[in-house]
Amino acid sequence: MxxxxxxxxxxxxxxxxxxxxxxxxxxxxxxxxxxxxxxxxxxxxxxxxALSSSARTEAGRLPTPETQVERDGRFLLEGNIFGEGQSGTVLAFGTRAQNPTEFAAGATADIRDGATLQVNEDGGFTLSSPTRLEGSRGQRVYYQASTPPEFTVKNYETVLFSEGIGRSFINSLTVTIPATIIPILIAAFAAYALAWMRFPGRALLIATVIGLLVVPLQMSLIPLLKLYNGVGAFFGVPAKTYLGIWLAHTGFGLPFAIYLLRAYIAGLPREIMESARIDGASDFEIFVKIVLPLSFPVLASFAIFQFLWVWNDLLVAMVFLGTGTEQLVLTGKLNALLGSKGGDWEILTTSAFITILVPIAVFFALQRYFVRGLLAGSVKGG
CATH class of the missing domain: 1.20.5 (Single alpha-helices involved in coiled-coils or other helix-helix interfaces)
Incomplete structure (x- = not known):
């Protein structure tokens, strides 16, 4: 059994x-x-x-009447609605937005005053009129077309070769790497102290750390910015610097880091610590030579979390670093490429995939420690 x-x-x-x-x-x-x-x-x-043909309904205009020709007493306008370099199969067409598929492909539609429009399956059209076509705009036409699967690298060209993208990538790395390392260093010392050292107020500090886990970033963002600007003005430090955003991300990441690391470090075997103390090792020596090597899985787990959070951040970067060309991080630059009204929305998925490449590489480099680091503190007694 x-x-x-x-x-x-x-x-x-x-x-x-x-x-x-x-x-x-x-x-x-x-x-x-x-x-x-x-x-x-x-x-x-x-x-x-993506690998099969897709049907979509589109609207367009036929060429202006300047290209019309006279044949057998009628004025004809001919061409292809797909345009140069494009192809597809027309399933139906219409001349009104209310009924864009009113006529089947190849049928002849009566427009007005004896004029007719025929759109074939290959996209070829013929507009025929008994009188000369007038006007500065072409006839409006709607059509439903089946187009073959098509793939393009145009979106990647737009993103990767846009001006300033390389600089924004370097800015993101400059922000993310220190903002990941600094809280790990601070939290590791704090977690060891809260787990194995006895001092007054220890329980209150642990409760405070746990309480800070539920404080929303948006609630503390403005007070933290005012505090930083006040201290910076007192010491003559510029407001928008990398130091400011490093400290901000460190402050936002420390509660979770201390909580996670303490849960793991408190579960390490007590016998190892006691043996080291008997041999005359100090707390610092125990921390550096014993605790840190044994805590690498949980350190890697938090590094993944912190790296993902900082790399994908936009709000904190805009507030503490700015939106200038020299300070803009990758997420900010990609957001700017969309335009003020999001007109270039088709590059969203391309931008998203580009931004996740670095976090994916970090995750796969450290993934063997990820689950082990998260679970170890929960299965060992503190």
Missing amino acids: AARGSVAGRWGVHLAVLFFVVLWTVPTLGILVTSFREAGQIVASGWWT
């Missing part, structure tokens, strides 16, 4: 891991596929249909 339960437990773990792998991988795959699609196909169908 015990063996059967063990096998069932292993299968349960494998299925749970598989579920979370799929849950995490499918959206990432969707972002990757969508980033190579053009805007019309993104609107018309989901990424899972």
Whole structure:
């Protein structure tokens, strides 16, 4: 029975891991596929249909009457609604927005005053009129077309070769790396002290750290900025510096870091600490030579969390670093590429995939320590 339960437990773990792998991988795959699609196909169908033809309804105008020709007593305007370099299959067309698929492809539609419009499956059209066509604008036409799958790197060219993208990438690394290392260094010392050192007010400090976990960033952002600006003005330090944003991210990340690291460090075997003390080791020597090497899994776990948070941050970066060309981080630069009204929305998935490349690399580099670091503190007694 015990063996059967063990096998069932292993299968349960494998299925749970598989579920979370799929849950995490499918959206990432969707972002990757969508980033190579053009805007019309993104609107018309989901990424899972990227390898099949998609049907979409579009609107356009025929060429202006200057290109009309007279033939057999009628004035004709001919061409292709797909335009140069494009292709597709017209399923239906119409001349009114209320009914864009009123006529089947190849049918002849009566427009007005004896004029007719015919749109074929290949996109070729013929506008015929008994009188000369007038006006400065072409006839409005709506059509439903089936287009073959199409992939493009245009979105990546727009993002990767835009002016200032390289500088913003360096800015993000300059912000993220120190803002990940600094809180780890501070929190490791604090976590050891709260876990193994006895001093007055220790329980109150632990309660304060736990309480700070629930303080929203938005609530503390403005008071922290005012405090930093006041201290900076007193010492003559500029307001918008990397030091400011490092300190801000350190402050926001410390409560979780101390809580996570303390739970792990408190679960380390007491015998190791006592043996070291008997051998004459100080608290600092115990921390550096014993605790830190044993705590690498939990340090790596927090590093992943902190790196992801800081790398994807936009709000704190805009407040403490600014939005100038020389200070803009990668998320801010990609947001600026969308335009003030989001007109270039098709680069969203491309931007998203570019921004997650570095965090993915960090995660896979440290992932073997991730689960072990998160779980170790919860299964050992403190």
